[in-house]
Amino acid sequence: MKCDPNLYRAAPPSLAVKPRLIRHLFLPPLIIALMIGLGYIAYLFSEHNGIKALKENGERQLELHARTVESEINRYTYLPSVLELESNVSALLKDPTPELRQKVNDYLEGLNRRSRSRAIYVLDTTGRVLATSNWRDADSYLGEDLSFRAYFQDAVRGLPGRFYGIGSTTGEPGYYLAHGLEEQGKIIGVAVIKVQLEALEQRWQRARLEAFVSDENGIIILSSDPARRLKSVRPLTAEIKERLARSLQYYWFPLNELVPLERESLAEGVEKLTFPANVSVDHEHKQVSYLAQTRQLSDTPWHLTLLTPLEDLRREAGSQGMLVAVICALVAFLLIAWNERRKVLSTRLAAREALQQANNELERKIAERTEHLRASNERLKGQIRERRQAEDTLRRAQDELVQAGKLAAIGQMSTSIAHELNQPLAALRTLSGNTVRFLERGALDTASANLRTINDLVDRMGRITASLRAFARRGDDKGQALLSKAVEAALQLLAGRLENFSLDLHQEFVDAQLMIDQTRLEQILVNLIGNALDAMSAQPLPELWLEGSLVDGRYRLLVRDNGHGIDDEARKHLFEPFFTTKPGEQGLGLGLTLSASLAAAAGGSLGAEHPTTGGTTFVLCLPLVSV
Numbered sequence: 001m002k003c004d005p006n007l008y009r010a011a012p013p014s015l016a017v018k019p020r021l022i023r024h025l026f027l028p029p030l031i032i033a034l035m036i037g038l039g040y041i042a043y044l045f046s047e048h049n050g051i052k053a054l055k056e057n058g059e060r061q062l063e064l065h066a067r068t069v070e071s072e073i074n075r076y077t078y079l080p081s082v083l084e085l086e087s088n089v090s091a092l093l094k095d096p097t098p099e100l101r102q103k104v105n106d107y108l109e110g111l112n113r114r115s116r117s118r119a120i121y122v123l124d125t126t127g128r129v130l131a132t133s134n135w136r137d138a139d140s141y142l143g144e145d146l147s148f149r150a151y152f153q154d155a156v157r158g159l160p161g162r163f164y165g166i167g168s169t170t171g172e173p174g175y176y177l178a179h180g181l182e183e184q185g186k187i188i189g190v191a192v193i194k195v196q197l198e199a200l201e202q203r204w205q206r207a208r209l210e211a212f213v214s215d216e217n218g219i220i221i222l223s224s225d226p227a228r229r230l231k232s233v234r235p236l237t238a239e240i241k242e243r244l245a246r247s248l249q250y251y252w253f254p255l256n257e258l259v260p261l262e263r264e265s266l267a268e269g270v271e272k273l274t275f276p277a278n279v280s281v282d283h284e285h286k287q288v289s290y291l292a293q294t295r296q297l298s299d300t301p302w303h304l305t306l307l308t309p310l311e312d313l314r315r316e317a318g319s320q321g322m323l324v325a326v327i328c329a330l331v332a333f334l335l336i337a338w339n340e341r342r343k344v345l346s347t348r349l350a351a352r353e354a355l356q357q358a359n360n361e362l363e364r365k366i367a368e369r370t371e372h373l374r375a376s377n378e379r380l381k382g383q384i385r386e387r388r389q390a391e392d393t394l395r396r397a398q399d400e401l402v403q404a405g406k407l408a409a410i411g412q413m414s415t416s417i418a419h420e421l422n423q424p425l426a427a428l429r430t431l432s433g434n435t436v437r438f439l440e441r442g443a444l445d446t447a448s449a450n451l452r453t454i455n456d457l458v459d460r461m462g463r464i465t466a467s468l469r470a471f472a473r474r475g476d477d478k479g480q481a482l483l484s485k486a487v488e489a490a491l492q493l494l495a496g497r498l499e500n501f502s503l504d505l506h507q508e509f510v511d512a513q514l515m516i517d518q519t520r521l522e523q524i525l526v527n528l529i530g531n532a533l534d535a536m537s538a539q540p541l542p543e544l545w546l547e548g549s550l551v552d553g554r555y556r557l558l559v560r561d562n563g564h565g566i567d568d569e570a571r572k573h574l575f576e577p578f579f580t581t582k583p584g585e586q587g588l589g590l591g592l593t594l595s596a597s598l599a600a601a602a603g604g605s606l607g608a609e610h611p612t613t614g615g616t617t618f619v620l621c622l623p624l625v626s627v
Contacts, residue, residue, distance in 0.1 A: 509548025
């Protein structure tokens with residue numbers, strides 16, 4: 001790699017004056033603008049992340065306080081219906097005598113004291129208060145006509161009455177729960193309980209929590225800040241204000257709108273609000289911004305709004321913006337210093353010749369190294385070709401070894417196969433001679449029976465030779481095999497040995513289509529079953545199990561015998577070529593090695609297990625044919 005010698009050449013003085021003047025005039029304002037821009041971006045980014053964190057924390061707090069408000073409201077829901085169980089209440093509604101009124105007043109007074117509610121009273125179907133828990137007070141409800149109240153109108157129709165309003169008698173706010181008292185399916189009166197929810201406001205104030213609850217009309221009925229109470233969170237038309245004034249729900253209080261100076265919607269139920277100074281009692285003489293999160297309360301049209309102040313968040317975002325601006329200024333200063341240093345270094349032209357010489361030397365070494373790498377690459381390609389040739393030679397040798405194993409197995413089976421063929425041949429010789437004599441005598445039925453027997457014997461000999469031809473042909477690396485067909489063919493090849501064996505054979509497997517050549521699977525089974533027969537030669541009651549199952553998408557076949565087993569020393573060399581525990585004339589020691597190689601070539605495996613009960617178990621795992 002060459003270095004340009006003109007890179008560090010100093011510019012002529014006459015040409016360097018004008019660019020330097022331009023840099024001195026425009027560089028400082030550019031740095032200041034960059035500082036302000038990056039600081040403002042950092043401020044916005046920090047504010048965004050902070051609002052996201054406040055939102056997540058606010059959602060948890062909103063859920064917690066919403067459950068608290070719902071619990072406070074629902075704790076009194078059952079109380080009005082309890083009055084149906086008091087017989088004196090029903091009797092008073094039927095016959096309002098002074099004696100019954102006094103009994104019910106005393107009962108309601110005790111019930112109100114135990115439940116810690118504000119007041120409990122009973123009305124007849126016309127809306128007149130017949131009995132009340134505050135009958136001793138000067139502002140008692142006794143005798144008042146409350147038929148105009150919405151909760152009475154709902155309850156007398158059989159609906160649950162739920163109402164928040166300011167009492168027309170006492171002028172104090174409360175939450176009213178009304179229930180129609182029934183007898184024999186007919187409403188005979190209304191029971192009302194009034195509760196105060198100011199305890200929630202006091203808890204919010206003690207916890208320094210900014211929150212409020214608005215009812216179905218959008219009027220704030222509960223607030224941690226008293227200045228917000230009975231203000232509207234949404235615009236009220238003149239018709240709505242007139243309707244609310246006639247209902248006396250909020251008595252004669254003016255329903256002013258709580259108008260924020262700024263409103264920005266962030267998501268559903270999430271806003272950023274800015275209120276004027278006189279709205280907040282904690283922050284005077286300045287505007288206050290909040291993150292407002294709203295959630296509807298269960299079983300009621302009310303909404304709980306949580307206000308999280310953004311003052312600390314913005315202060316922290318400003319600090320981070322200032323920090324980024326300072327870092328930007330520091331980086332700019334360092335860059336300017338580096339640039340000045342580079343200019344100083346550019347004056348050192350004396351090192352140019354040495355640098356050029358070093359560069360030439362480096363290019364020479366790079367050329368030598370490139371030539372060396374090219375030669376190494378050629379040698380590596382030659383080694384790869386030799387390795388591929390060796391792999392091809394090894395594969396052909398393995399195929400020849402497999403074929404030799406087959407021929408060795410055929411040689412070992414030749415005696416039993418010759419015996420299998422000699423019996424049908426002797427029978428054919430006898431039957432053919434007899435058939436000629438029967439034909440000469442005219443005994444056509446007997447001759448026909450002999451010919452059919454001869455035909456069966458020929459078919460049997462054909463099956464034996466076909467099995468040998470199929471077993472002896474070369475297999476393919478890829479193919480499909482049916483397990484039941486392979487087991488049948490292996491047993492057919494070993495039929496001569498099995499006839500002289502009082503073997504108890506257990507076939508407990510599910511047939512399956514396997515990813516292996518049919519001939520190679522037959523050769524593996526012939527080797528495994530033949531080894532099992534050799535191991536059980538001295539066993540008085542030999543037993544052989546063929547068990548198969550699906551395990552993790554592969555087929556697992558177990559070939560288990562109750563023979564003499566394999567000792568520890570032989571287990572170490574079980575799958576090595578030419579290792580055998582049989583006499584030389586009975587085996588070459590290639591059966592298990594070839595079987596393991598065939599299974600591995602098909603993507604499977606062959607292993608051995610040694611049960612504690614004795615014998616040996618060979619485990620053959622092969623992939624299934626995908627459907």
